Amino acid sequence: MASTIHPLVQDLLTRDAASVAGVEKLRFFPLVAESGNGTVLVEPGGRELLDFSSSWTAGGLGYGNPTVTKAIVEAATNPPGFGGISAIHPDLVKFAELLLSIVPGEENRRVYIGNTGSDANDVVLRSCRFNTGKSRVITFENSYHGGVGFAMGVSGVHVGTNTTAADGATFIPYPDPFRPHLGSIADSVADSLQRIQSEFEAGDVACLIMEPIQSDGGLIVPPPGFMKGVAALCKTYDVLFICDEVKVGLGRTGLLHAFLLDDVVPDIVTFGKMLGGGLPLSAAVGPARILDGPTGSALMTAAGNPICVAAGIAALEVIISQDLASLAKNSGQKLRELFSDLVTEFDIADVVGDVRGHGLAIGIDLVTDRETNNRNHDLARKTVYRAWELGVVVYYVGANVLEVTPPLTVRVNEIEQGIRIIAQAIADAKSGLVTDEMIAAFTGW
Ligand SMILES: Cc1ncc(COP(=O)(O)O)c(C=O)c1O
Structure with missing residues (x-):
């Protein structure tokens, strides 16, 4: 009925x-x-x-969720201000430390704390370009990394419909086992890796951004080994590998991080959506040499809001303690x-x-x-x-x-x-x- x-x-x-x-x-x-x-x-x-x-x-x-709700109410009762850009509060630091402890990566890393998946991706893309001095970004056709700014301009889902490509963005086919862009999925994987390598050979690529499962593009699961192949190329050519875990990270795929499905360790990982247990909260974890400067180049008044961050700490504790x-x-x-x-x-x-x-x-x-x-x-x-x-x-x-x-x-x-x-x-x-x-x-x- x-x-x-x-x-x-x-x-x-x-x-x-x-x-x-x-x-x-x-x-x-x-x-x-x-x-x-x-x-x-x-x-x-x-x-x-x-x-x-x-x-x-x-x-x-x-x-x-009761644990998250309790944390929100407690944090909202006597809030230590409403942001994190000009004042430190205990949960801001605790949240960053918690993320550093659960995301694998190199020794000297920092955490960017933002409001949305879009700003986390936008900020890391800009930081990669600025701090490497290289101008280009490799991304994938039909990808989704954000609904505003640079993050939108590297999102294949948007480009060509309601926005134009970001300057310096190159789009590579994302291998789709159900609808391979070449005859077979093996040929498609080889083609995509070959195209990425050709772009890297020019020497001007700062970073590559990739979803571990291409979600808004059609929930496409790349074949095993593809992400590993991409990560290996990034390493060989000294290109930063950004894994966008905003949609399917934090346990959804059956592993805490979706990049673990292919046993890789990205240089930079971005989070959002579920990270705040329902409140607007995002993060990027990556090398200090990329995320530490220039100071004040990514300012949003509400970033590090204590209520959102408290919700984030509670959400991470639930995700981990309840497996x-x-x-x-x-x-x-x-x-x-x-x-x-x-x-x-x-x-x-x-x-x-x-x-x-x-x-x-x-x-x-x-x-x-x-x-x-x-x-x-x-x-x-x-x-x-x-x-x-x-x-x-x-x-x-x-x-x-x-x-x-x-x-x-x-x-x-x-x-x-x-x-x-x-x-x-x-x-x-x-x-x-x-x-x-x-x-x-x-x-x-
Ligand atoms: C993979 C991925 N990255 C980034 C974003 C952008 O996140 P937000 O909508 O929180 O800005 C999305 C949103 O759907 C997404 O699916």
Whole structure:
């Protein structure tokens, strides 16, 4: 049964359209939530939805995590100022020390503390250029590193649609085992590595930035060995290797850091989203020679805000002490096993081209047919809309891939219920239950 829109939901939809700027909207269905708990979001009027996006992974600890909430309330009660750029406070230093202790890397490192994944990437890209004296950056086609500034200009997802490439950015194909850009995935890997090497040979490349799983580009998992190959080239040519863990870091893939999937140690690692346990908080960990100067070249008043940093310390303590990485690994395995049975039960094998990922970073690739495996953008749009009607929040990436990223704390019964609804939504969308008119107002990506 389709949900009817509650009058309280409709009221907010109307007022939102007349007040909140479109530049910050990426809407897939008329989602309105007034509270949340764990995996659950609650609409005005009381309807509950299982959030299998966890707010694009920012809610990786679930909504209202008690440890994080307690830390936020305590920090907000007698705050030692509201920033970190001109005053030191104990949690600022503790947070930086904690990150240094859990991220492998060279001896003499520093931590940049910011507000968003975008600013963390922006700052490290600028610092790499400035401190190496080299002007160019290697990045990947269809990558996502930020929604503003330099970070946006190296994001393949944005470039060519709503922004132009950053000066000095070169885009390399990201090897996709399901849709290799050359005949085979082995050829594609060899081609991408060869192109990177050719760029490095010019001697003017400061850094390379890479997502360990290309998330917004379509939840693409590179073949084993690719990241290692990239890291080795960076080392040989003295190019800084930046690993962007903003989306899938901190346990989501089943390991504390996604770069461990390929056993590499990046020069610089950036974090965001789940890092603040839901509050805006980001970080970059990297060599002191890159992040220490020039002093004051990356100033944001709210960076190091004690409430956000306290939330960050609590979030890291929860992630580590509760071993959320192992939880994500087991939950992801369970979810995929269940989905594989549901594909048969709901008779959707003809439109499910691929299911991939690690831990609770899972992509369901919807296709027009199994011969061509062409992207089925229309089905993805209609599926996420139908899932919302049935009570699950899930978005798509890369035009046609359902991005299944529930909180790492998701319960077994929620996995069972949520993935069944997703399978049902695919079947319903396939059978034509969602019309073009119903989704017309929701353009998504
Ligand atoms: C891999 C990656 N890096 C960086 C960002 C930017 O983070 P934020 O939206 O917090 O600025 C995102 C956001 O989706 C992301 O997925």
